[in-house]
Amino acid sequence: MTTATRKPISRGTWVRAALMGVGAVIGAATMISVDRLSDAGLFDLAQLSWSHALGLSLGGIMGGSGLFAIAVSFNARLTATAMDPDAKSAPRAGQTMFYRQQGAVMLLAGLMMAAPVIAILVFGETPPRGLAIAMLAGLVGASLIQTMLNLSVWNRADEMMRRMIAETGSVCFWLLQGLFYLWAAAEVLGLAPALSSWDLMTVLMAVYLAVSAGAALQRGLA
Amino acid sequence: MKNRLKVLRAERDWSQADLADRLEVSRQTVNALETGKYDPSLPLAFKIARLFGQSIESIFDDGEAA
Numbered sequence: 001m002t003t004a005t006r007k008p009i010s011r012g013t014w015v016r017a018a019l020m021g022v023g024a025v026i027g028a029a030t031m032i033s034v035d036r037l038s039d040a041g042l043f044d045l046a047q048l049s050w051s052h053a054l055g056l057s058l059g060g061i062m063g064g065s066g067l068f069a070i071a072v073s074f075n076a077r078l079t080a081t082a083m084d085p086d087a088k089s090a091p092r093a094g095q096t097m098f099y100r101q102q103g104a105v106m107l108l109a110g111l112m113m114a115a116p117v118i119a120i121l122v123f124g125e126t127p128p129r130g131l132a133i134a135m136l137a138g139l140v141g142a143s144l145i146q147t148m149l150n151l152s153v154w155n156r157a158d159e160m161m162r163r164m165i166a167e168t169g170s171v172c173f174w175l176l177q178g179l180f181y182l183w184a185a186a187e188v189l190g191l192a193p194a195l196s197s198w199d200l201m202t203v204l205m206a207v208y209l210a211v212s213a214g215a216a217l218q219r220g221l222a
Numbered sequence: 223m224k225n226r227l228k229v230l231r232a233e234r235d236w237s238q239a240d241l242a243d244r245l246e247v248s249r250q251t252v253n254a255l256e257t258g259k260y261d262p263s264l265p266l267a268f269k270i271a272r273l274f275g276q277s278i279e280s281i282f283d284d285g286e287a288a
Binding site: 158161 | 248
């Protein structure tokens with residue numbers, strides 16, 4: 001009788017598991033902290049609509065991932081491990097800066113998603129006009145910086161990563177234009193409630209993150 | 223698309239990272255090429271062919287009969 005030989009778990013799998021573990025711990029700690037702050041009366045989470053809650057969650061996920069990437073990018077070996085868990089060789093020149101750049105894109109995106117929701121949590125559904133105008137001006141500026149960072153990431157990426165980015169955009173467009181059309185038609189026919197632009201935007205971001213994560217996994221980039 | 227990249231790389235005792243450096247792509251791209259998860263663009267296919275000193279058709283096989 002022969003004993004089946006089990007394939008040893010690869011280093012890459014251990015690294016991915018460790019990264020997910022870190023993410024889970026940070027996520028849990030964040031949720032507990034937010035819950036405690038809410039209980040202390042600093043803000044009322046119950047007043048949030050589903051899309052506000054989704055926007056805040058996405059902001060937290062992206063911001064947290066971005067902060068982690070930036071922190072890791074200051075160590076070349078950790079950067080090489082995080083960027084390519086299956087790699088067996090030493091880190092390559094430029095990897096740390098590229099990873100830091102991607103972290104900055106995520107962190108900025110997270111802040112942009114969370115900022116309007118935090119504003120209404122702290123100041124109520126209608127924040128003071130001056131503050132609202134200043135925040136919007138800041139978000140416009142952040143969008144311009146975000147665009148420049150994304151263009152820089154595109155220029156530094158190799159052809160597979162560029163193709164993945166382009167395909168993710170296409171899949172999201174075809175998926176969402178169909179879903180949004182059906183919802184809009186139902187709304188016109190009086191069969192579905194109206195959606196706000198924030199509702200649509202958070203759904204778009206959630207779908208985009210899910211599709212891009214799937215594409216990265218499929219191509220071995222995650 | 224099937225290809226002989228892994229064999230050609232092994233003949234020269236190159237790691238995936240070594241080949242990635244020579245092609246100016248990421249190691250994950252080389253891995254995706256070798257496992258058929260990604261097909262190269264025409265410029266990259268020419269670069270691969272020149273690097274190994276062979277024709278594109280001798281490295282990549284799209285499964286179509288000649």
